[in-house]
Amino acid sequence: EIVLTQSPGTLSLSPGERATLSCRASQSVTSTYLDWYQQKPGQAPRLLIHGASSRATGIPDRFSGSGSGTDFTLTISRLEPEDFAVYYCQYFGSSPLYSFGPGTKLESK
């Protein structure tokens, strides 16, 4: 079973700052199946990054993903007011079929 952990649990930053969110897998995973989502209150999750580093359609280029093996990172280069939300990493293909991390809450300082 793949277990994903995310850090920090909460990140407090100001608009314009750089955000770095971490996702760690309990064992080495295939980057192809590591994805990131953004979720705002009352809304469904939105796919941001697929395959660890590829932006989904319509996602601004201030969002980027990187990593391999067990360590993955979502970076938001310059925070916009609308970026404050909860971010989840997710892995497909193990047991359970889709594993989600516990999330990182990005809040405005």
Add this chain to the structure above:
Amino acid sequence: EVQLVESGGGLVQPEGSLTLSCAASGFTFSSYTMNWVRQAPGKGLEWVAYISSSGSNIYYRDSLKGRFTISRDNAHNSLYLQMTSLRDEDTAVYYCAVPLTYSSGLDYWGQGTLVTVAS
């Protein structure tokens, strides 16, 4: 435009049953795998079940096996989740979601339907 619209949520007593539906439009439903994902109030995302495009392959979260059943009707572009022996901990918003464009990422989601298990 791709749309996923869930329905069927509501208040149900413990040990009760409920069936959720997800109406799909804007894509060739019969060509894509489908999933149910849930989110308990104030908690994170939890994958529930997967069904292949033809319905021949089905996977569940281990803890839900035997109580939840995923199915689909490709003729009517609909996805279902039958839930039985419901428990307090099944209280959540249930989303249907599809990996339409990429190999794993769930790029389209419905708005969710709330299931509340309480007496």
